Amino acid sequence: xxxxxxAAACALAFAAPAVQVEAWGNTGHRLIGMAAVRALPEDxxxxxxxxxxxxxxxxxxxxxxxxxxxxxPHDRERDTAHFVDMDDEGRIMNDKGMSIDAxxxxxxxxxxxxxxxxxxxxxxxxxxxxxxxxxxxxVRDLAYVRVLTxxxxxxxxxxxxxxxxxxxxxxxALTLRDLGVLSHYIGDGSQPHHTSIHYxxxxxxxxPEGFTNSRQTHGLFEGAFTGRVASLQAVxxxxxxxxxxxxxxxxxxVAYLKTTLGTVVPFYRLEKAxxxxxxxxxxxxxxxxxxxxxxxxxxSELRDLTVLAWRASADVSIGWPAVKVAEVEAGTVxxxxxxxxxx
Numbered sequence: 001x002x003x004x005x006x007a008a009a010c011a012l013a014f015a016a017p018a019v020q021v022e023a024w025g026n027t028g029h030r031l032i033g034m035a036a037v038r039a040l041p042e043d044x045x046x047x048x049x050x051x052x053x054x055x056x057x058x059x060x061x062x063x064x065x066x067x068x069x070x071x072x073p074h075d076r077e078r079d080t081a082h083f084v085d086m087d088d089e090g091r092i093m094n095d096k097g098m099s100i101d102a103x104x105x106x107x108x109x110x111x112x113x114x115x116x117x118x119x120x121x122x123x124x125x126x127x128x129x130x131x132x133x134x135x136x137x138x139v140r141d142l143a144y145v146r147v148l149t150x151x152x153x154x155x156x157x158x159x160x161x162x163x164x165x166x167x168x169x170x171x172x173a174l175t176l177r178d179l180g181v182l183s184h185y186i187g188d189g190s191q192p193h194h195t196s197i198h199y200x201x202x203x204x205x206x207x208p209e210g211f212t213n214s215r216q217t218h219g220l221f222e223g224a225f226t227g228r229v230a231s232l233q234a235v236x237x238x239x240x241x242x243x244x245x246x247x248x249x250x251x252x253x254v255a256y257l258k259t260t261l262g263t264v265v266p267f268y269r270l271e272k273a274x275x276x277x278x279x280x281x282x283x284x285x286x287x288x289x290x291x292x293x294x295x296x297x298x299x300s301e302l303r304d305l306t307v308l309a310w311r312a313s314a315d316v317s318i319g320w321p322a323v324k325v326a327e328v329e330a331g332t333v334x335x336x337x338x339x340x341x342x343x
Contacts (some may be wrong), residue, residue: 024187026062026224027230030293032190033061033183035235035295036302043204044310045145048179049170060180061187080122081130081185083194086261093119093197100254100261103128127189128253135181135305138225140243141175142313143325147339150329160336167339183302186256193218195257196264209266221267221291225276229288238296239303247308256301295325 024032037054047053067078084092084100091097096117104110107129113122148171152164193199201213267290270276277315317324319338327333 024191024226024295024298027227028191028222028298029061029065029184029187030058031230031232031235031295032298032302033057033180034232035239035299036183036306037179038232038236039239039299039303040306044307045142045149045172048175048306052112053176056176057180057183061178061183063177064178064184076122080125081127082188082256083125083199084127085091085124085197085199086195086257087197088265090258090261092124097124099130100258102234103250103254125194127185127194128250128257130185131182131189131253132249134178135309137178137305138175138182138309139312139316140318141171141178142310143316143318144171146313146325147323147328147335148320150331151335151339154331163340179306182305186302186305187298189253189257190260190294191222191299192260192264192267193222193260198268199265202268204260209269210272212271217271221271221276225283225287226291226295229283229291234292235295235299238292239300240290240296242300242304242307244304244307244311252305259297260294263290318329 035058037048037057040049042049064078064082068075069227070078086092087094087097090100091096092100092114097119098104098110098113098117106112106289107126110126110129114124145168148164148168152161152168155161155164188194197203197205198211200215200218202211203213206212270286270290273286274339275284275290277284277287279285314325314329319335321338321342323333323335323338328335
C-alpha cells in the first residue's frame with residue numbers, strides 16, 4: 001500500500017507527467033514496445049511486424065498506467081501488478097518472505113504465503129505473475145491467429161470464409177492490445193526500482209554507503225532523465241542477441257527480474273556520484289548509458305518473449321470443442337464449430 005500512497009504523493013508534488021511514478025514514464029514504455037516489434041524476425045505474422053504495429057504497440061505499452069484511477073476493486077487488483085519488492089537477497093520484502101526463486105504456481109498461493117509471513121501483499125507486488133499471465137494470454141491470441149489464418153486460406157464456403165477473415169481482424173487487434181500489456185510489464189521489470197524495496201530512495205534500511213533517501217529519485221530517473229537521453233535508435237543499438245533456448249516461463253521471468261534487481265545498487269552508486277545530473281548542460285553520459293542499457297534489456301526481453309509465444313502457440317489446443325492448432329494448420333481438422341461456437 002505504501003507504493004500507492006507514494007505514487008499519489010509524487011503526482012501531486014510534480015506537475016509534469018514525466019516525473020510521476022510510472023515505470024519509465026511514457027517515453028520509456030513507448031520505446032521498449034517499438035524497439036521490440038521492429039526487431040521481430042520474419043517468420044512471425046506480418047501484422048505484428050509492420051511500422052503501424054510498432055507504433056501501435058508503443059502506444060499500447062502505456063495502457064496499464066492509463067488504467068489507474070478506476071476505483072475499487074479495479075485499482076487494487078491492478079496497481080500492485082507493476083512491481084515486486086525484493087530485498088537485497090532476492091526475497092520478497094524481507095527475510096520472512098519467500099525467495100523469488102520459490103514462487104508458487106498461483107498468485108493466490110503467493111498471496112497466502114506472504115500473509116502467513118505477516119507481509120502485506122499490496123506492499124509486496126506481483127509483477128512476476130503479471131508478466132506470466134500476459135505472456136500466456138499472448139500465446140492464446142497467436143494460437144487463434146494461426147487457426148483463423150490457416151482456415152481462411154483454404155475455406156471454399158463464401159460465408160464461412162468471410163467470418164474467418166472478420167474474426168482474424170478482431171483477433172489481430174486483440175493480439176496487439178495484449179502484446180502492449182505484456183510490453184508494459186516487461187518494461188516495469190527492466191526498471192530497477194520496480195524490483196526492489198529501495199524503490200524511491202534507499203529507505204529505512206541499513207545504508208553503509210550513504211545512498212540517497214530523496215523521494216524524487218524514482219520519478220526523476222524514469223521520467224525526466226529518461227525522456228532526455230532515450231531514443232529509439234539508441235535503444236535498438238543496445239539490444240542483445242536473441243535468447244530462445246531451453247525456455248521455461250517461470251524460470252525465465254524470475255531470472256529476468258533478478259537481473260534487474262542486480263542493477264539496484266549500481267543505480268544508487270551512480271546516483272550518489274552525480275551520474276543522473278548534467279555535464280556541460282547535457283545529461284551525464286554515465287546515467288545515459290545506464291538508462292539505455294535498462295531500456296534495451298526490456299526491449300530484448302519483449303522481443304524474445306514474443307517469438308517464444310509464437311512458437312508455443314503452434315502446440316496448443318483452442319476453441320470449444322477444443323481443436324489442436326497443429327492439426328488445423330495441417331488441414332486435417334475443420335475448426336468451424338470450435339471457432340464460431342456450438343450452442
